[in-house]
Amino acid sequence: MKKYARIVGGKVDNLFETNNPIQEEFPADQLWVDVTSLSINQIDYDSTAVNNDGVWTFSAPDPAMPSWLSLRLNNERNTRLAKLNDRLTATALPFKVELGIATDADKAYLRAHKQFCIDLSNVNKQPGYPLTVVWPPLP
Incomplete structure (x- = not known):
């Protein structure tokens, strides 16, 4: 990468x-x-x-410290990813799909989580980024 x-x-x-x-x-x-x-x-x-x-x-003004903007953006992104991972762990969706016991609703929910990850990775393509960010909602 x-x-x-x-x-x-x-x-x-x-x-x-x-x-x-x-x-x-x-x-x-x-x-x-x-x-x-x-x-x-x-x-x-x-x-x-x-x-x-x-x-x-x-x-940078202070090369020893990341900027406040970088810290804020990374913190928000990490918080959202942690919530997503907590949900996936609690529901065991990836395991249900892998074992072939997932319902259609389970599969749709997992696809929504994957789309969320894609949307989250693309926030810096938004106009106005990094000063203006529209964070994708958790599924």
């Missing part, structure tokens, strides 16, 4: 991870830089981005 940073006005305004080429995920007129080799301490939302002859460097 590769990690990319979108650069707008000399700042990182979005971070995105994908197995696909970034051009397949976003419009071609957006500037995305491969930052797979960098850690959260080296790049985050609002990091300053400078291109020196094709080599990108990034600096």
